[in-house]
Amino acid sequence: MSLVIKDAKIIGKDGRSDVLIEDGNIKSISEEEEGEKSIDASDKYLSPGFFNTHTHAAMSLFRGVADDREFWDAWPKVVWPLEERLEAEDVYWGTKLACLEMIKTGTVAFNDMYFFMESAVDAVEEMGMKAVLSHGLIDQNDPDKLEKEIESTKRFVEYAEKSELVKPALGPHAVYTVSKEGLEWCADFAEKEDLLVNIHLGETKKEKDDFKEGSHESFAEYLDEVGLLNERLIVAHCVWLEDEDHSLLAEKHVSVSHNPSSNMKLGVGKPMDYGAMKKKDVELTLGTDSAVSNNNLDMLEEAKxxxxxxxxxxxATLLSAEECYEMLTKKGSKALGYGSGVIEEGKPADLILVDKDVRGVPEHDIISNLIYSMNGYSVTDVIVNGRLLMEERKVEGEKEILQKASERAKNLVSGVI
Amino acid sequence: MSLVIKDAKIIGKDGRSDVLIEDGNIKSISEEEEGEKSIDASDKYLSPGFFNTHTHAAMSLFRGVADDREFWDAWPKVVWPLEERLEAEDVYWGTKLACLEMIKTGTVAFNDMYFFMESAVDAVEEMGMKAVLSHGLIDQNDPDKLEKEIESTKRFVEYAEKSELVKPALGPHAVYTVSKEGLEWCADFAEKEDLLVNIHLGETKKEKDDFKEGSHESFAEYLDEVGLLNERLIVAHCVWLEDEDHSLLAEKHVSVSHNPSSNMKLGVGKPMDYGAMKKKDVELTLGTDSAVSNNNLDMLEEAKxxxxxxxxxxxATLLSAEECYEMLTKKGSKALGYGSGVIEEGKPADLILVDKDVRGVPEHDIISNLIYSMNGYSVTDVIVNGRLLMEERKVEGEKEILQKASERAKNLVSGVI
Known part of the structure; x- marks a missing residue:
């Protein structure tokens, strides 16, 4: 079915346009287009949707269970014990809950690493979003565990490859939870199967100190040594990196997912060094991390x-509104391997409409208003691959998702928190 | 007219209640109340509204004009020249725009210092909010200027005293823009007329360095010397204070308005030392500052x-969600001299209803969800002094305010930005 967005003010473009969408792509942009279905955008902005390059969607079930505590206190005592209880059905409803929130706040695609990821594939397919999903591979230096994790990973990749909307990826959790052999296997398998790789790196000082004690040179050199440091890799956090790491990340075209809310809320001690990375031309994007350490998945809030x-x-001149907007859209899309994040003929139609409301007035600078004044709730309509997932703030099946996710979450935490 | 909120989940209280409002106050809370008008709150939370203890409402006309620049670059070059152009009518529509945004995000009262404040009084009265308003007194050590500023201040106070919703206050701008004589006059006049006093203090390092060069001991000692350091005073920012300042602020029961977004956006260099102030029992509240340095007036976002x-x-244990919630409600109300900020029989009915939506699910911790997951757009209904200012997200006169404020703003910046 063809869809036309009528009379839209495209952010960054003068005047108003009609945008015709066919077969999932932007077919044409002109002053007058017609389609089978039409959306009036005359009092809204049209923008590429947002790309959340690091989250753990199903953890939305645990929103609010680990506030105001350090990572190394809350995770071992609360989050990991809760994760021990997880079943496939929890991940299914948790991922649906997260997708619902992401759609409602303008996110069109996300990068996720977690467990029971076949269920996450089902959830994403049903919600209509796009996602790069990976099974979180953790072997704790145990060869038997690694063997099992490789099996799980292969099974997941095979399952996800059948999906239209999900790209399977590999998810070696971190350098402190995966053996060198595990990381090397991921590097080889990713190359062979042409897959993205998703890893946490340098989130806490403890991680860095422990790593340095292991007589390694630097995080990035180690990832290079195991064969992971290339354009397939997306590294999250990157707070406790050094300048030589930044240089290597830039040189090898690795994508960085910056997760400021999570880093701040968990008290990791300092901001990721955006200025230094920008100077070296590191590919920078934004991610919310999970709802446990944020506690929402609102990319506009994350950008601010x-x-x-x-x-x-x-x-005060560091990281402008314009730079944030690029990270949310074009750069995020590039990191996840989609050709969208811009509004151009022939590109996938991953688009949102934004209500300017009181926070968009006055209109001195639309991108400033979007990043610094509005938030995800300013988004009214979301289109992914040309399909309308939210119209006038309504998403199909919302009530059932909230109810089922609530029930699963309540049962999970019972007796733990 | 009596108003009853039916079947409400009051935040922090078990079960569900009916809340009856009469003559501006909470008349009674029980399982079954009846009133002339009734609001169904069965799928919402009932909370005290929020108190924004530092803003410059009319500056909403300048939203987005000074982004990604230092204060001492953007203010002299952009903001102050724009302010030179301001007329009373601008302040009227600018304040209405800000009130509209505050109502839409759950704020029931605010503390404001600006110019043409008679127009701000009119705007606040018409919008139905409560406000502590002050004429920004600046004399730049010029006795003639001080005399004129005293006249303006007296005229404003007289005008505002007729208002039901506005409390006039005094607004000596800062220690670097007001002479010692000016500060002393404010202290005397405030005592004589029983008025609150609103001042900026220790916002930037430059302010502190300049102050120290003037051979003063400490900010707080100086304010004490001129007679301002007492329970009438609300000091904004307080970033570049020292521990002896904190002790004096606590001892004299001064209220501090913490403005984190503004401090961060303007790159003031470090966070206000909340931990040190909390240890000394300083009275701490939250303010958004103006829409130029924030760029919105959303108190839930500010708290996060x-x-x-x-x-x-x-x-990560500093400043919990619970502490934020207290600052937004009870502590903010106390600083501005209102007896509300809590839901108790006999208190002024300054209340909001909150839609839990997807960000309030699951419900492990409602206050955590409110502070860390939701934002101002989660608020659906706002009641001030018992009067319903927003019902199901609709505020009277919204369209005209957006249109008029847009026009005034466009004319103001024409040729400047």
Whole structure:
């Protein structure tokens, strides 16, 4: 079915346009287009949707269970014991809950690493979003465990490859939870199967100190040594990296997912060094991390917090609204291997409409208003691969998702928190 | 007219209640109340509304004009020249725009300092909010200017005293823009007329360095010397204070308005030392500052950013969601001299209803969800002094305000930005 967005103010473009969408792509943009279904955008902005490059969607079931505590306190005592209880059905409803929130706040695609990921594939397919999903591979230096994790990973990749909307990826959890052999296997398998790889890196000082004790040179050199440091890799956090790491990440075209809210809320001690990375031309994107450490998945809020966090220590010119907007859209899309994130003929139609409301007035600078004044709730309509997932803030099946996710979550935490 | 909120889940209280409002106050809370008008709150939370203890409402006309620049660059070059152009009619529509945004995000009362404040009184009265308003007194050490400013201040106070909803206050701008004589006059006049006093203090390092060069001991000692340091005073920012300042602020029961978004966005260099102030029992509240340095007036967003900012440098336990909630409600109300901020029989009915939506699911911790997951757009209904200002997200006169404020703003910046 063809869909036309009528009379739209495209952010960054003068005047108003009609945008015709056919077969999932932007077919044409002109002053006058007609389609089978039409959306009036005359009092809204049209923008590429947002790309959340690091989250753990199903953890939305645990929203609010680990607040105001350090990572190394809350995770071992609360989050990991809760995760021991997880079943496939929990991940299914948890992922649906997260997708619902992401759609409602303008996210069109996300990068996820977790467990029971076949269920996450089902959830994403049903919700209509796009996602890069990976099974979180953790072997704790145990060869038997690694063997099982490789099996799980292969099974998941095979399952996900059948999906239209999900790209399977590999998810070696971190350098402190996966053996060298495990990382090397991931590097080889990713190359062979042409898959993206998703890893946590340098989130806490403890991670760095422990790593240095293991007589390694630097995080990035180690990832290079095991064969992971290339354009397939998306590294999350990157707070406790050094300048030589930044250089290597840039040189090898690795994508970084910056997760400021999570880093701040967990008290990791300092901001990721955005300024240094930008100087080296590292590929920078934004992610919310999970709802346990954020506690929402609102990419516009994440962008504002990212900018404020960088400026806070003294340089108000660091990380402008324009740069945030690029990270949310074009750069995020590139990191996840989609050709969208821009509004151009022939590109996938991953689009959102935004209500300017009181926070968009006055209209001195639309991108400033979007990043610094509005938030995800300003989004009214979401289109992914040309399909309308939210119309006038309504998403199909919302009530059932909220009810089922609530029930699963209540049962999971019973007796733990 | 009596108003009853039916079947409400009051935040912090078990079960569900009916809340009867009469003559502006909470008349009774029980399982079954009846009133002339009734609001169904069965799928919402009932909370005290929020108190924004530092803003410059009319500056909403300048939203987005000074982004990604230092204060001492953007203010002299952009903001102050724009302010030179302001007329009373601008302040009227700018304040209405800000009130509209505050109502839509759950704020019931605010503390404001600006110019043409008679127009702000009219705007507040018409919008139905409560406000502590002050004429920003600036004399730049010029006795003639001080005399004129005293006249303006007296005229404003006389005008505002007729208002039902506005409390006039005094607004000596800062220690670097007002002479010692000016500050002393404010202290005397405030005592004589029983008025609150609103001042900026220790926002930037430059302010502190300049102040120290003037051979003063400490900010707080100086304010004490001029007679301002007492329970009437609300000091904004307080970033570049020292521990002896904190002790004096606590001892004299001064209220502090913490403005984290503004401090971060303007790159003031470090967070206000919340931990040190809390230890000394300083009265702490939250303010958004103006839409130029924020760029919105959303108190729930401000609270989340406050918590993240404090935790960021290493202590994730600092400034919990519960503490944020108290600052937004009870503590904010106390600082502005209202007896509300709590839901109790006999208190002024300054209340909001909140839609839990997807961000309030699951319901492990309602206050956590409110502070860390939701934002101002989660608010659906706002009641001030018992009067319903927003019902199901609709505010009277919204369209005209957006249109008029847009026009005034466009004319103001024409040729400047």
């Amino acid at each position: 917090i990212a900018a404020l966090q960088q400026k806070m220590l003294g340089d | 950013i406050a918590a993240l900012q404090q935790k960021m440098l290493g202590d």
